[in-house]
Amino acid sequence: MESAEPSNEPSDGSSNEPSNEPSAGTSTRTSTGRAARTAHAFWLVSPGSGEIRESALPAPADGEVLVRTLYSGVSRGTESLVFRGSVPESQYAEMRAPFQEGDFPGPVKYGYLNVGLVEEGPRELVGRTVFSLYPHQTRFVVPASAVTTVPDSVPAERAILAGTVETAVNALWDATPLVGDRIAVVGAGMIGCSVARLLARFPGVRVQLVDADPARAAVAEALGVDFALPADALGGCDLAVHASATEAGLNRSLELLAPEGTVLELSWYGDRRISLPLGEAFHSGRLVLRGSQVGRVSPARRSSRTYADRLALSLDLLADPAFDALVTGECAFAELPSVLARIAAGELPGMCHRVRYE
Numbered sequence: 001m002e003s004a005e006p007s008n009e010p011s012d013g014s015s016n017e018p019s020n021e022p023s024a025g026t027s028t029r030t031s032t033g034r035a036a037r038t039a040h041a042f043w044l045v046s047p048g049s050g051e052i053r054e055s056a057l058p059a060p061a062d063g064e065v066l067v068r069t070l071y072s073g074v075s076r077g078t079e080s081l082v083f084r085g086s087v088p089e090s091q092y093a094e095m096r097a098p099f100q101e102g103d104f105p106g107p108v109k110y111g112y113l114n115v116g117l118v119e120e121g122p123r124e125l126v127g128r129t130v131f132s133l134y135p136h137q138t139r140f141v142v143p144a145s146a147v148t149t150v151p152d153s154v155p156a157e158r159a160i161l162a163g164t165v166e167t168a169v170n171a172l173w174d175a176t177p178l179v180g181d182r183i184a185v186v187g188a189g190m191i192g193c194s195v196a197r198l199l200a201r202f203p204g205v206r207v208q209l210v211d212a213d214p215a216r217a218a219v220a221e222a223l224g225v226d227f228a229l230p231a232d233a234l235g236g237c238d239l240a241v242h243a244s245a246t247e248a249g250l251n252r253s254l255e256l257l258a259p260e261g262t263v264l265e266l267s268w269y270g271d272r273r274i275s276l277p278l279g280e281a282f283h284s285g286r287l288v289l290r291g292s293q294v295g296r297v298s299p300a301r302r303s304s305r306t307y308a309d310r311l312a313l314s315l316d317l318l319a320d321p322a323f324d325a326l327v328t329g330e331c332a333f334a335e336l337p338s339v340l341a342r343i344a345a346g347e348l349p350g351m352c353h354r355v356r357y358e
């Protein structure tokens with residue numbers, strides 16, 4: 001998700017950060033002498049400027065859990081758009097994260113890839129590693145129903161990809177690929193690579209990962225799928241899954257289709273406008289361009305699967321160590337304001353960026 005750059009150089013928010021690296025949570029004394037716990041969270045103050053803020057941490061009520069964050073993940077495309085202030089006003093409501101505080105364009109606390117350890121709450125959850133759709137914050141309190149237990153077969157470091165794999169699962173429910181299909185996945189980012197890895201398990205499917213960056217060939221190899229540059233991609237596809245968030249990528253996806261083929265569009269362009277060659281083979285080939293979005297369970301499974309079912313399936317799929325190839329960078333939580341500024345400016349390329357909490 002991309003948009004226009006801010007006119008000023010992004011600030012790393014250093015003047016507002018604590019003098020030492022934030023701890024997972026601290027205790028201070030109130031005027032009544034009672035201990036009050038605090039947490040630290042990343043906030044986008046205004047487009048291009050983020051900082052770490054301290055906030056009060058409530059005690060969990062019945063049916064709630066207190067979670068200490070171990071890792072969070074930066075959803076590179078979406079969070080770059082948010083950081084640059086490029087979410088269209090018409091999409092403010094649709095783009096709200098489940099535990100977002102504040103409003104676009106800022107100040108706003110945003111994010112949704114969080115893996116932590118339950119410290120307080122129902123007995124069956126205390127001590128368990130859980131995934132939740134919570135922003136970048138050291139500790140937090142949420143309803144117990146808002147966390148999903150990470151299977152023992154999935155390392156916490158990898159579990160931050162659950163939201164990404166969930167998007168890929170929903171996309172394949174939308175796309176309904178068949179045995180023996182010829183499929184191109186255009187755009188070797190987090191989403192495209194997750195889709196390609198899941199498709200590699202389908203019997204008889206020819207799947208090719210297509211990207212303009214030749215360095216992504218190594219990632220494709222780790223995922224066990226074929227790789228091609230756009231000019232070399234195999235045509236005659238029954239399905240093209242587009243996830244590059246570029247006009248060129250979407251156009252190439254249409255070009256790779258066989259007659260009556262489908263492009264499943266996973267990219268979100270923010271406030272950018274793109275053009276398509278709908279005057280060429282689009283009508284004569286009876287091509288289909290279809291949108292997919294993870295905010296709702298695919299209609300193909302909506303009657304039989306819940307959001308919780310979809311997320312639990314995604315975490316089970318992450319037992320596959322091949323997904324480790326999608327984590328291409330890591331930083332400490334205290335570094336997040338400057339790191340997100342670099343990611344949003346395109347200075348720190350890669351796929352999933354993992355944030356480590358001390």
